[in-house]
Amino acid sequence: MALIVHKYGGTSMGSVERIKNVAKRVAKWHKAGHKMVVVPSAMSGETNRLLGLARDLKADPDPRELDMIASTGEQVSVGLLAIALHAEGLEAVSYAGWQVPIRTDSAFTKARISEIDGERVLKELDAGKVVVITGFQGVDPEGHIATLGRGGSDTSAVAIAAALEADECLIYTDVDGVYTTDPRVVEEARRLDRVTFEEMLEMASLGSKVLQIRSVEFAGKYQVKTRVLSSLTDPLMPLADEMHSGTLITFEEDENMEKAVISGIAFQRDEARIAVMGVPDKPGVAYQILGPVADANIDIDMIIQNQSVNGKTDFTFTVGRGDYQRALEILNNQVKGHVQAETVLGDPKVSKVSVVGVGMRSHVGIASTMFRTLSEEGINIQMISTSEIKISVLIDEKYTELAVRALHKAFELDRG
Amino acid sequence: MALIVHKYGGTSMGSVERIKNVAKRVAKWHKAGHKMVVVPSAMSGETNRLLGLARDLKADPDPRELDMIASTGEQVSVGLLAIALHAEGLEAVSYAGWQVPIRTDSAFTKARISEIDGERVLKELDAGKVVVITGFQGVDPEGHIATLGRGGSDTSAVAIAAALEADECLIYTDVDGVYTTDPRVVEEARRLDRVTFEEMLEMASLGSKVLQIRSVEFAGKYQVKTRVLSSLTDPLMPLADEMHSGTLITFEEDENMEKAVISGIAFQRDEARIAVMGVPDKPGVAYQILGPVADANIDIDMIIQNQSVNGKTDFTFTVGRGDYQRALEILNNQVKGHVQAETVLGDPKVSKVSVVGVGMRSHVGIASTMFRTLSEEGINIQMISTSEIKISVLIDEKYTELAVRALHKAFELDRG
Known part of the structure; x- marks a missing residue:
């Protein structure tokens, strides 16, 4: 029995039907005996809609208030996903970043995570619950909500996995992994089964925008086994297949593997x-x-x-x-x-x-x-x-x- | 200089233009030298939209998760109103119920306020800021978000006014006060300048649905001078007129007033x-x-x-x-x-x-x-x-x- 963190992007959470699919996928993992933590993004379009309202009121809205507003998108998502998991017959509970708590600095709209206290989440997991946690946000030393900036939910998921010493962090997205290069440019581009986090860091900063770069830094720093894989597959596909799909970002070079010189x-x-x-x-x-x-x-x-x-x-x-x-x-x-x-x-x-x-x-x-x-x-x-x-x-x-x-x-x- | 609490309903917060009007009205009061706390509801329709999504996922969604979702409507409102107040040149800061904190019991979707710690809000007021606080919600002893149920923002506003020992709590709504009876039934119905909270309690429980009954109970219990007045007037109308408009709910019978036997x-x-x-x-x-x-x-x-x-x-x-x-x-x-x-x-x-x-x-x-x-x-x-x-x-x-x-x-x- 492993402790697994799943992260789902805004497209995967974009409608009631898609949220149901996410719940089915998580339920499958849970029923296989894994302790499950899920970090969903806001429903696609939601954060932009809210920030648009703010900018209609003032051209340069206060970052602290923007975070108050923007963080609600993820809060809605965790509540909805918990309910969808209940509908799958699981016990599930949602947490906002401040409830975990996920502590950040006070750099509103681009905050950095400083510390995550995993105790409360681990207790819920031990009680058999799926724990659904808001990505993208935490709470600063003065108790204000601070968001991590665009793509921050990737970072949240990896950081949570690190704090909980999870066995693996799975980032479900609309591509099925990391490629040798952009498949739109080179038809023969191949999906990599694994890359090291250092390679991923160079790939990410050089324009292969599969993962937010800070999430890769976190994965490296805390040695979190992170996998990028597709959320567009059948949620009920066999677990054994899903566990080996996508691209694994490893923190170690695999000695036994016939390693290509260039990734x-x-x-x-x-x-x-x-x-x-x-x-x-x-x-x-x-x-x-x-x-x-x-x-x-x-x-x-x-x-x-x-x-x-x-x-x-x-x-x-x-x-x-x-x-x-x-x-x-x-x-x-x-x-x-x-x-x-x-x-x-x-x-x-x-x-x-x-x-x-x-x-x-x-x-x-x-x-x-x-x-x-x-x-x-x-x-x-x-x-x-x-x-x-x-x-x-x-x-x-x-x-x-x-x-x-x-x-x-x-x-x-x-x-x- | 008085400490005044304003409460605005969902209709008053229903669009960017209306939020700007709320900000103009609050700014007018602030510029007249009053310390201002504002409690806005969620934008009209927002809470229903969110709860609809939850019910599409499960017929009987978990109340704790419903509160996680429903509470975001007010959180968006406080952030937007703070930004609109900035645009009016004021210093303003928003707080969610859990940040104040407003403590409640754990009766999710129909929680009751147990305690409000006013220290943090008073400090912000002393620093010259307008403080915008989410209505409808608080935090339970275990740190979960709990909402007060429909109309709960009235109760929040009165309870906050009580905790801060505010001079008056003004409930802005789409009627201009409490009437001798329903004007749709009796053309000659008159707006009352004042009613006692006990009368209001009987009126509210008997179907004059101007105020949520629990807010009236709070007003009586903590002797909060509460006024019901229209949010549809010109936000820049003279303050002296506005201060005496609507209906004042008093906790004392005014001896000097020629009191009608029946209200x-x-x-x-x-x-x-x-x-x-x-x-x-x-x-x-x-x-x-x-x-x-x-x-x-x-x-x-x-x-x-x-x-x-x-x-x-x-x-x-x-x-x-x-x-x-x-x-x-x-x-x-x-x-x-x-x-x-x-x-x-x-x-x-x-x-x-x-x-x-x-x-x-x-x-x-x-x-x-x-x-x-x-x-x-x-x-x-x-x-x-x-x-x-x-x-x-x-x-x-x-x-x-x-x-x-x-x-x-x-x-x-x-x-x-």
Whole structure:
């Protein structure tokens, strides 16, 4: 008998019929002898409807009050799901985040979980009940409701699984797992049976938006076995099949498994590249260039500084395409003269393509295979950035699909 | 500077425009120097929508889960109203019942308030904030959300006013006060400037459904000056006018006021009369007759037992018309033989008409005026029941309007 956490997204909770299906699925797991905790999102559309009302009253509503309003969507969901579970003949009880309690900081609309007290939930589980807990929210040190921001229910589910030392956290969603790359770009993309949380972290931050990145961080930090799987399957499918479907995110590298060197090809369109050229290389110059951009709330992604030549150096970095014009203006008006740069250049149409895999650590030649493959396709590499388990390159956006397909094939990801 | 509690019903909160009007009205009071607490209901229709979803999942949903769901309507309202108050340039903060906390028992869907801790709210008021508190709900000893049942926001507002020792509790609603009788029946019905809480209690329980009866009980028990007034007036009307509009429910009889003997004529249609005739008069017989009816969850209203003659007596009582057939069946099948009654009779088409007034205590002749008036109209009295401040009679339903009009005139209620 295991302790299992299920998380269901807003689409899975979107109607009375779908809520009944969720209840049937949970009942199946419970009847197989597992202790069940379920974390449902708000019914799809509900949170947007409520926040829309708030914005009709005031253009910039107070975040603390927004959280008071937005948190109700999940509260309705847990009550409804508990009732649907009763209709399946189970004992079930719902809890709001503050009732567990799930403690957070006071950063309303983007709070972080600080602590979860699992005692009350464990007591209910021991009494044979299914416990349904609101995702997306907790309670701050002053007793105010604080939400975790969009996608926060993933994080709630993993954090609850960690606090309860659950055997597995199953994230039911409208895709059936994590793929070697986007199946809309590469037809041969394969679903991965497992990825490590580090790979998932790189995949998530690089644009494979299956899971909210903070939930992956939590899974890694607290070593929570997390599985991403489809909520669109028959809720009464055999448990043995369901238990091995989707993609398992593991916190350990499986020694017995014939591990592919590369797990996937991630990519991020809508990037823009900016270069500040011929800057006298003095201590503090990086901050002088990037500080004003960051102060304008512009996210900076890749950053490269060349070896200086004759005391001068070049800074190149990427921003989201929507921030490109604003970043250029800041650099030209506030930074260029100040740091005595020769010129500021940019390209608003670039993509980032990355190969990701923990196998990279023990294999040589990954970078050269990547660069050769792109070269053979005639794709110019504009920037390179590497971490322990990924290599990212910046290329002209029009070559994105070509690059992803070529790399997918070169690393034999279609072969499994 | 006074401490004032405002309560707004679901219609007043029914749209973004109406919420803005509520905020304008509250802002006017706040700017006049008053400390303001506001208790809004859920947006009209919202609670029904949510409970409908629950009933689609299960015919008899768990009350504890219903409260989890239903309480969110008010939580949305407090957040929205706080934001609307911010838009008016005020500092405002919302609180859910559990955050105050408003403590209740565990009778989910019909809980009773046991205690309100006003410390946190008073601190916010001292800091110059408007405090917006969810009506209709509180938290039980185990930390579960419990709602007070329909109309519970009136009770919340009065109870909060009592806990904070507020100077006045203003209940804004879609009528502009308490009338001498229903204006739809008697054109000359007048709005009362004030009624005592005891009169209001009799009026409310007798069918003048302006305020939830428990809120009136609270107002009396804790001596809360409560005013019922219209939310349909211009929110920016002069404060001096608004402060004296509507009907004030006082806990004291005003000595200086030329008090009418009778305050109003209340009536309740849809009653049914049942008589159990010729019952041997033994100890316990009342319970043997009424027990099985009450056990079937049928509310019994007026009860009369005649003086016994030759060791036999008659029991007469009234029930709601919807329960008439069921009550008759119970009496004929379970009770009649058991208590050896001679016969069970009934009339499903009767009304109760009552004259109510604290002045009755010190005036004689009220009953005779009432009976003479009805007699002059040719209306037969089927039952009579009296309390210290009211006299109720049961009559054939078809005479309801005639009786109410005649009594309204006989007691000169049209003259003020």
